[in-house]
Amino acid sequence: MEIRARAPGKIILAGEHAVVHGSAVVAAAIDLYTQSSLHLPPSGEGGAGEVEVDLTDTGLAFSWPCSRLLEALGETSRKAELQAPRPCSPEELAAIARLVELHEIPEAKIWLSAGLSAFLYLYTSILGCRPGKVVVSSGLPMGAGLGSSAAFSASLSGALLTAAGVVSAEGAVGGTEWQLLGKDHLELVNTWAFQGEKIIHGKPSGIDNAVSTFGSMIKFKKGELTNLKSGNPVKMLITDTRVGRNTKALVAGVSERASSHPDAMASVFHAVNTISEELSSIVELAATDEIAMTSKEEKLAELMEMNQGLLQCMGVSHASIETVLRSTLKYNLVSKLTGAGGGGCVLTLIPTLLSKLVLEKVTTELESHGFRCFKVEVGGQGLQIHQG
Numbered sequence: 395m396e397i398r399a400r401a402p403g404k405i406i407l408a409g410e411h412a413v414v415h416g417s418a419v420v421a422a423a424i425d426l427y428t429q430s431s432l433h434l435p436p437s438g439e440g441g442a443g444e445v446e447v448d449l450t451d452t453g454l455a456f457s458w459p460c461s462r463l464l465e466a467l468g469e470t471s472r473k474a475e476l477q478a479p480r481p482c483s484p485e486e487l488a489a490i491a492r493l494v495e496l497h498e499i500p501e502a503k504i505w506l507s508a509g510l511s512a513f514l515y516l517y518t519s520i521l522g523c524r525p526g527k528v529v530v531s532s533g534l535p536m537g538a539g540l541g542s543s544a545a546f547s548a549s550l551s552g553a554l555l556t557a558a559g560v561v562s563a564e565g566a567v568g569g570t571e572w573q574l575l576g577k578d579h580l581e582l583v584n585t586w587a588f589q590g591e592k593i594i595h596g597k598p599s600g601i602d603n604a605v606s607t608f609g610s611m612i613k614f615k616k617g618e619l620t621n622l623k624s625g626n627p628v629k630m631l632i633t634d635t636r637v638g639r640n641t642k643a644l645v646a647g648v649s650e651r652a653s654s655h656p657d658a659m660a661s662v663f664h665a666v667n668t669i670s671e672e673l674s675s676i677v678e679l680a681a682t683d684e685i686a687m688t689s690k691e692e693k694l695a696e697l698m699e700m701n702q703g704l705l706q707c708m709g710v711s712h713a714s715i716e717t718v719l720r721s722t723l724k725y726n727l728v729s730k731l732t733g734a735g736g737g738g739c740v741l742t743l744i745p746t747l748l749s750k751l752v753l754e755k756v757t758t759e760l761e762s763h764g765f766r767c768f769k770v771e772v773g774g775q776g777l778q779i780h781q782g
């Protein structure tokens with residue numbers, strides 16, 4: 395049996411990091427996906443065989459004998475528990491880390507260990523220690539702020555829960571082989587994906603896995619989701635600075651700064667909350683003419699610029715991000731980091747009336763710094779399933 399699931403990455407228009415401390419955040423799916431293809435042999439009983447994962451984008455594949463997994467983790471998946479996802483316990487995480495260490499991951503790719511731990515936890519918790527193989531491919535740069543960890547966790551959870559028979563597709567994505575899940579099933583996938591994010595992010599807010607699972611554009615605050623209907627298409631240029639960084643460490647750094655300067659950082663988080671609330675209202679306005687559109691985009695740009703300034707207060711900007719800010723500002727364009735920062739990707743708002751020539755000049759200048767630029771469609775579908 396083969397089951398494929400794909401989940402999108404995301405951009406954050408305002409509110410990253412502050413959302414971990416209770417502020418509102420606005421995020422949207424993008425049309426870059428991570429796909430998990432699950433292959434299960436007909437028998438499927440635990441004990442014999444292996445659990446394999448092939449991370450095609452890294453050129454690395456890993457496998458564990460089912461007997462070894464059973465010995466280390468015990469038979470974990472029970473149908474009842476599938477409806478009530480639980481966090482990976484410290485003991486399970488330690489056992490999983492030892493299983494990952496059995497494979498000598500090349501030092502240059504040691505950052506993969508978090509993803510492998512999330513894989514083993516989700517696979518054994520949902521399917522138990524039965525043989526199977528997952529092939530993962532992605533259009534998302536890893537560790538770049540576009541939610542690669544969430545897209546990985548959501549696509550994997552979707553494929554595994556479909557194989558376990560607890561979620562199923564309810565409708566087709568017009569003109570494609572992909573199918574959509576109903577709201578209740580998406581909620582279950584999202585809760586499992588959040589467990590995967592906890593292993594990779596440490597203290598995730600839940601916004602990344604929510605956007606990867608539900609898609610669209612979302613305002614999120616203290617676990618509460620509000621679907622936003624963008625009044626007009628939102629056009630963003632994404633610049634990947636190609637500076638690798640680790641979201642878990644960056645999130646921890648902001649928490650440390652909040653502990654060192656509680657009052658000042660509380661003011662920063664409050665200001666970000668206000669920016670996110672205002673941005674969510676403006677993005678839903680439907681501008682019907684050029685004057686209204688220009689006015690709307692100027693307000694969005696101002697809010698992005700203010701949020702970037704507050705992200706610098708949090709200590710998550712980077713010299714490469716500042717280079718993007720300076721380069722785009724020369725053309726009166728506004729940019730902000732997206733995701734955890736510390737490098738990774740930067741958003742630049744593309745006004746409707748911006749000429750193609752100017753956009754080409756900006757892109758050429760950014761690429762002259764060794765950055766990679768690309769445009770994405772914002773606010774598309776979330777998790778999608780295909781049963782072979």
Ligand SMILES: Nc1ncnc2c1ncn2[C@@H]1O[C@H](COP(=O)(O)OP(=O)(O)OP(=O)(O)O)[C@@H](O)[C@H]1O
Nearest residue numbers: 505506509537538539540541542543546641733734
């Ligand atoms: N396709 C994948 N296969 C295996 N592991 C992955 C994959 N994509 C992401 N990961 C895991 O997630 C980690 C990157 O997650 P991280 O949260 O640091 O960055 P991000 O999700 O790309 O950015 P952000 O969280 O800021 O949006 C990788 O180091 C890897 O462990």
Ligand SMILES: C[C@@](O)(CCO)CC(=O)[O-]
Nearest residue numbers: 410411598599600733734
């Ligand atoms: C930095 C952060 O706010 C977003 C990362 O994409 C972390 C989180 O919310 O889990």
Ligand SMILES: [Mg+2]
Nearest residue numbers: 541543544641
């Ligand atoms: Mg992530």
